[in-house]
Amino acid sequence: xxxxxxxxxxxxxxxxxxxxxxxxxxxxxxxxxxxxxxxxxxxxxxxxxxxxxxxxxxxxxxxxxxxxxxxxxxxxxxxxxxxxxxxxxxxxxxxxxxxxxxxxxxxxxxxxxxxxxxxxxxxxxxxxxxxxxxxxxxxxxxxxxxxxxxxxxxxxxxxxxxxxxxxxxxxxxxxxxxxxxxxxxxxxxxxxxxxxxxxxxxxxxxxxxxxxxxxxxxxxxxxxxxxxxxxxxxx
Amino acid sequence: xxxxxxxxxxxxxxxxxxxxxxxxxxxxxxxxxxxxxxxxxxxxxxxxxxxxxxxxxxxxxxxxxxxxxxxxxxxxxxxxxxxxxxxxxxxxxxxxxxxxxxxxxxxxxxxxxxxxxxxxxxxxxxxxxxxxxxxxxxxxxxxxxxxxxxxxxxxxxxxxxxxxxxxxxxxxxxxxxxxxxxxxxxxxxxxxxxxxxxxxxxxxxxxxxxxxxxxxxxxxxxxxxxxxxxxxxxxxxxxxxxxxxxxxxxxxxxxxxxxxxxxxxxxxxxxxxxxxxxxxxxxxxxxxxxxxxxxxxxxxxxxxxxxxxxxxxx
Numbered sequence: 001x002x003x004x005x006x007x008x009x010x011x012x013x014x015x016x017x018x019x020x021x022x023x024x025x026x027x028x029x030x031x032x033x034x035x036x037x038x039x040x041x042x043x044x045x046x047x048x049x050x051x052x053x054x055x056x057x058x059x060x061x062x063x064x065x066x067x068x069x070x071x072x073x074x075x076x077x078x079x080x081x082x083x084x085x086x087x088x089x090x091x092x093x094x095x096x097x098x099x100x101x102x103x104x105x106x107x108x109x110x111x112x113x114x115x116x117x118x119x120x121x122x123x124x125x126x127x128x129x130x131x132x133x134x135x136x137x138x139x140x141x142x143x144x145x146x147x148x149x150x151x152x153x154x155x156x157x158x159x160x161x162x163x164x165x166x167x168x169x170x171x172x173x174x175x176x177x178x179x180x181x182x183x184x185x186x187x188x189x190x191x192x193x194x195x196x197x198x199x200x201x202x203x204x205x206x207x208x209x210x211x212x213x214x215x216x217x218x219x220x221x222x223x224x225x226x227x228x229x230x231x232x233x234x235x
Numbered sequence: 236x237x238x239x240x241x242x243x244x245x246x247x248x249x250x251x252x253x254x255x256x257x258x259x260x261x262x263x264x265x266x267x268x269x270x271x272x273x274x275x276x277x278x279x280x281x282x283x284x285x286x287x288x289x290x291x292x293x294x295x296x297x298x299x300x301x302x303x304x305x306x307x308x309x310x311x312x313x314x315x316x317x318x319x320x321x322x323x324x325x326x327x328x329x330x331x332x333x334x335x336x337x338x339x340x341x342x343x344x345x346x347x348x349x350x351x352x353x354x355x356x357x358x359x360x361x362x363x364x365x366x367x368x369x370x371x372x373x374x375x376x377x378x379x380x381x382x383x384x385x386x387x388x389x390x391x392x393x394x395x396x397x398x399x400x401x402x403x404x405x406x407x408x409x410x411x412x413x414x415x416x417x418x419x420x421x422x423x424x425x426x427x428x429x430x431x432x433x434x435x436x437x438x439x440x441x442x443x444x445x446x447x448x449x450x451x452x453x454x455x456x457x458x459x460x461x462x463x464x465x466x467x468x469x470x471x472x473x474x475x476x477x478x479x480x481x482x483x484x485x486x487x488x489x490x491x492x493x494x495x496x497x498x499x500x501x502x503x504x505x506x507x508x509x510x511x512x513x514x515x516x517x518x519x520x521x522x523x524x525x526x527x528x529x530x531x532x533x534x535x536x537x538x539x540x541x542x543x544x545x546x547x548x549x
Contacts, residue, residue, distance in 0.1 A: 050434070052434070071438075072433055072434060073433050073436050073439070076435065076436030084431070088430065088431045089428075090424055091428075093427060100420075101421065105435060105436045105437065108417075
C-alpha cells in the first residue's frame with residue numbers, strides 16, 4: 001500500500017532545474033533514505049512533498065488523495081511531520097512548550113503533557129523541560145526538533161538531515177530511535193551520514209542533479225556503479 | 236502556591252486595588268485614573284497583536300475611532316441609547332479590523348506597518364470628509380442626557396469610574412485568559428517563528444486574523460467607552476498620534492506582558508502630568524525619561540520585572 005507518491009514532480013527556480021520529473025513511491029511502514037550530493041534537490045523535493053515549496057509541475061498524493069493544491073498546514077494535519085534541516089525551534093520558549101505546540105494540534109488538556117514527556121523521553125531530553133530551547137546545545141536542539149516531530153504522531157515523518165552536528169553517541173541514540181519507530185510510522189530520511197543510512201533504511205533513493213539516479217536496498221545502492229561515481233566515491 | 240494562584244492573586248489584586256482606590260483618591264486623580272483605565276484598555280487590545288502575536292500595527296487609531304464613531308454617530312444621528320450604541324461601536328471595530336486584516340496580513344514586517352498606517356490615515360481623512368455628520372476636527376459633544384446607560388448617568392464621576400473599571404477589568408481578564416489558553420500560546424509561537432508554526436499544522440493566517448479582530452474589537456470598545464464616558468468624539472482620536480500612543484504605552488510597560496499595557500499607560504500619563512507641572516518644556520523631561528527607560532529597561536517595566544524577579548508573569 002503506497003502512502004506517498006509523486007508523479008512528474010519538477011521545480012525550476014528561474015533557469016535552474018532543481019528537481020526534474022521525479023516519480024517517487026513510498027510504501028506504508030517503510031524507512032526510506034533520500035541521499036545525493038549537495039545541491040541534488042533533496043530539500044526541494046521534500047519541500048514540495050510537505051507543501052513548503054509549490055511545484056512547477058507534477059502531482060503529489062498522500063494516502064491515495066491528490067494533495068498538490070493543499071497548503072502546508074493542511075498536509076501536516078493529514079499526518080505528515082517535517083523536521084527542519086536548519087534547526088528551527090522556538091528559542092525563547094521552554095523545551096516542553098516547543099513539544100506541546102506540536103502535540104496540541106491533535107490533543108487537549110492533560111493528554112498534551114503526557115505526549116510531551118513521552119516524546120522527550122524517546123529522544124532522551126528529559127533533564128530540563130523548563131529550560132529555554134535557545135539555551136540547549138546544538139545537538140540537543142536537533143533532538144528537540146525530532147521530539148516535536150514525534151509528538152505529532154505522524155503517519156509520515158520527514159527528517160531533513162537529522163544527525164547533522166550530532167556527536168557519535170547521539171547518532172547511536174538516533175539510530176536506536178529510528179529502529180524503534182520502524183513499524184509504527186513511515187519515515188523519509190534525508191541523510192548524509194552513510195553509516196546511518198546503511199543501518200536504518202529499508203530502501204534508498206539517490207537523487208543527482210534533480211533526477212532519480214537509482215533506487216534499491218542499501219546493499220544494492222552501495223554496489224551500484226553509477227551511484228559510486230556520482231556520490232560515494234570509488235574505493 | 237501554584238503559578239496559577241499567584242497569577243490570579245496578582246491580577247485580581249490590581250483590580251481590587253483599583254476598585255478601592257476610587258474611595259480614597261482626591262477628585263483630580265480619581266478622574267485621571269478613570270481616563271487611564273480606558274486608555275489602558277486600548278493598550279491591552281494593542282498588546283494582543285503587537286506584544287503576543289508580534290505584528291506591529293501603526294493603524295490602531297482606526298479601530299479606536301471605529302468604536303468611538305460607531306457609538307457616537309448612532310447616538311447623535313440615529314437617536315440610539317448608550318447600550319445599543321456601544322454595541323454598534325464594537326461591531327464596527329470588529330468589521331473594520333477584520334477587513335483591514337484581510338488586506339494587511341498579506342504583507343509582513345515593514346510593509347504591514349505601512350499598510351496599516353495608510354488605511355488608518357484614509358480612515359482619518361474619511362472622518363474629515365464627512366464633516367457634515369462627524370463635525371471633523373472640531374468633533375461633537377455627547378450630551379449628558381444621551382449618556383444614561385440603564386438609568387445610570389455616566390457623566391457622574393463615580394459612575395464613570397466604575398464603568399471604566401468594569402471595562403478595563405473585563406478586557407484585562409480576557410487578555411489574561413487568552414494568553415494562557417492554547418490559542419494565545421500559538422500566537423506567541425507565531426511571534427517567535429511563524430514558519431515553524433505553519434509546519435506544525437497550524438493555519439497561521441487564520442490565527443493572525445483572529446488576533447487582529449480581537450485586538451481591534453478591544454481597541455474599539457475602549458474608543459466607544461471613551462466617547463461615552465467623557466462625552467466627546469473628535470477626529471483627533473483617529474489621527475496617527477493615537478496609533479503611536481498604544482505602541483508607546485505597551486513598549487514602556489512591557490510588550491507581551493498582561494499588566495504591561497496598564498503600567499505603561501499609567502507611567503506615561505503621570506510622567507507628562509508631573510513634568511508639565513515643572514516646566515512648559517515638559518516633553519523634554521518626558522523624552523529624557525523615555526530614552527533612559529529604553530536604555531536600562533528595554534523590555535519595558537513589567538518585562539524587566541519578569542526578567543529579574545517574577546519569571547512566571549504571563
